[in-house]
Amino acid sequence: MGSTEAATAAPQACQECALAPGQADALVALSQNAGWNQVAADWRFMLQQGRGVGFADQAGRPVASAIHWPVGGRLDWISMVLTHTDWRKRGFGTRLLQRCIDAATASQRAAGLDATELGRPLYATMGFRELYTLARWRLERVGVPTDVPAGIAIRAATAADIDALAGFDRLYSGMNRATLLAHLVGRAPRVAMVATAGGKVRGYVLGRDGRTASQIGPIVAESDAVALALLSRAVAAADLPVMLDVPDRHAAIGAWIAAAGGTAPRRFWRMVLGDAPGLDDPRCLYAIAGPELG
Numbered sequence: 001m002g003s004t005e006a007a008t009a010a011p012q013a014c015q016e017c018a019l020a021p022g023q024a025d026a027l028v029a030l031s032q033n034a035g036w037n038q039v040a041a042d043w044r045f046m047l048q049q050g051r052g053v054g055f056a057d058q059a060g061r062p063v064a065s066a067i068h069w070p071v072g073g074r075l076d077w078i079s080m081v082l083t084h085t086d087w088r089k090r091g092f093g094t095r096l097l098q099r100c101i102d103a104a105t106a107s108q109r110a111a112g113l114d115a116t117e118l119g120r121p122l123y124a125t126m127g128f129r130e131l132y133t134l135a136r137w138r139l140e141r142v143g144v145p146t147d148v149p150a151g152i153a154i155r156a157a158t159a160a161d162i163d164a165l166a167g168f169d170r171l172y173s174g175m176n177r178a179t180l181l182a183h184l185v186g187r188a189p190r191v192a193m194v195a196t197a198g199g200k201v202r203g204y205v206l207g208r209d210g211r212t213a214s215q216i217g218p219i220v221a222e223s224d225a226v227a228l229a230l231l232s233r234a235v236a237a238a239d240l241p242v243m244l245d246v247p248d249r250h251a252a253i254g255a256w257i258a259a260a261g262g263t264a265p266r267r268f269w270r271m272v273l274g275d276a277p278g279l280d281d282p283r284c285l286y287a288i289a290g291p292e293l294g
């Protein structure tokens with residue numbers, strides 16, 4: 001056995017396994033162990049869309065996880081790379097990540113993900129390259145709503161808007177994610193809003209409930225002004241506290257959140273293995289759906 005294989009060998013006490021949507025409640029215990037925000041609906045959605053792999057202890061409880069699913073013609077998203085604190089440094093994270101990479105490679109797709117500080121060195125070792133950085137903002141109260149730019153109308157987004165939203169989103173996100181957008185419209189209808197001008201989509205915001213905070217995102221818009229108008233209305237409609245993950249290049253968004261008393265305690269690195277056109281350009285991507293959803 002080579003040194004890499006030795007370092008990633010699993011101890012007898014845990015078995016590698018597939019993860020299924022029916023395990024969502026047990027998996028919430030795993031993400032809660034890391035202090036993460038997912039609820040059972042998040043795990044169910046991700047495991048329905050893609051393939052989950054993990055390790056389970058002798059009682060059958062999941063102690064490590066990773067999920068990958070297709071989010072565009074040539075791109076897989078990798079998420080929930082997570083090992084319970086009691087089981088880290090045994091090679092589980094590396095092994096599961098390798099499973100996801102192998103699946104993407106076998107389908108000739110690139111692999112994208114948003115890395116935490118802990119995950120980043122693992123991904124760099126496995127060949128991922130950094131595209132840009134994001135700040136996770138947390139906001140405990142509602143800020144001052146910004147003006148809606150002239151000529152723009154903002155209204156509730158519904159299931160009837162999904163095709164138009166997905167077409168707009170595809171131009172700017174590097175992904176093809178109508179199913180995700182439909183899921184999010186259902187998760188937080190009060191937050192779901194679309195900005196239009198001349199009957200055309202100019203921006204949108206969606207969100208979802210979370211274990212410790214409501215997550216706002218994606219926000220995709222053609223300008224800072226439209227993004228801010230959507231964000232300030234979404235925050236006012238959401239259950240507080242809220243959090244959102246904003247590419248660092250969008251200083252105007254960060255400034256508005258900071259002025260409302262928000263803080264940015266965490267960072268993420270968007271990374272890719274292979275070639276994913278558009279994924280490197282967050283010009284119109286003001287908030288991602290979340291590191292686990294892309």
Ligand SMILES: CC(C)(COP(=O)(O)OP(=O)(O)OC[C@H]1O[C@@H](n2cnc3c(N)ncnc32)[C@H](O)[C@@H]1OP(=O)(O)O)[C@@H](O)C(=O)NCCC(=O)NCCS
Binds near residue numbers: 064084089090092121
């Ligand atoms: C990132 C994370 C998933 C890594 O999981 P893990 O199961 O501990 O990962 P591995 O065991 O494969 O590798 C982690 C380290 O253990 C080392 N290691 C692996 N097998 C080992 C062994 N048998 N003995 C000693 N060390 C070992 C690896 O070389 C690696 O070392 P490094 O951190 O110095 O690079 C885990 O820290 C975690 O869940 N963190 C919180 C959630 C998170 O941030 N996830 C990343 C999302 S992007």
